[in-house]
Amino acid sequence: MRIKKGEPIFSLPLRVYYEDTDAGGLVYYANYLKFMERARTEWLRRLGFEQDALRLREGVLFAVRRAEIDYLRPALFNDLLTVTVDLSGGGGASIDFEQEVFRGKDATLCCRGRIKVACVNEKTMRPNRIPEKLQAEIANAL
Numbered sequence: 001m002r003i004k005k006g007e008p009i010f011s012l013p014l015r016v017y018y019e020d021t022d023a024g025g026l027v028y029y030a031n032y033l034k035f036m037e038r039a040r041t042e043w044l045r046r047l048g049f050e051q052d053a054l055r056l057r058e059g060v061l062f063a064v065r066r067a068e069i070d071y072l073r074p075a076l077f078n079d080l081l082t083v084t085v086d087l088s089g090g091g092g093a094s095i096d097f098e099q100e101v102f103r104g105k106d107a108t109l110c111c112r113g114r115i116k117v118a119c120v121n122e123k124t125m126r127p128n129r130i131p132e133k134l135q136a137e138i139a140n141a142l
Helices: 029-047 051-058 132-141
Strands: 010-015 060-071 080-090 094-103 108-121
Touching: 010 029, 029 060, 029 080, 029 094, 029 108, 029 132, 051 060
Parallel strands: none
Antiparallel strands: 010 080, 060 108, 080 094, 094 108
């Protein structure tokens, strides 16, 4: 998979809601993973692929195989966040993402993650090649 350096390939603005925070008013740590998942889903949608359609037509699902997260600065209730998606590698049955969550107009880096997503067969849950059309769109997006 060819990787382009520089600007992220996709970014998603999100607002922090009360439900995203913990008792201290900070974004609960696990919710950063949800924000990253949402951004990856919207990136796929921007490429023209819906995950439910991929399951129905191609018989494949995407599952997080590994997540490595660094928490750097807190985000708070009502903050406006930007969640980025970038590709750092992959193979025939996986995609490696680098994602960041920024807060506010000054783009304070709150969180950085490295996520490996595996393409698996819906029935066997074994690795499956990423469908050709999706591989082509990913290559074109870079």
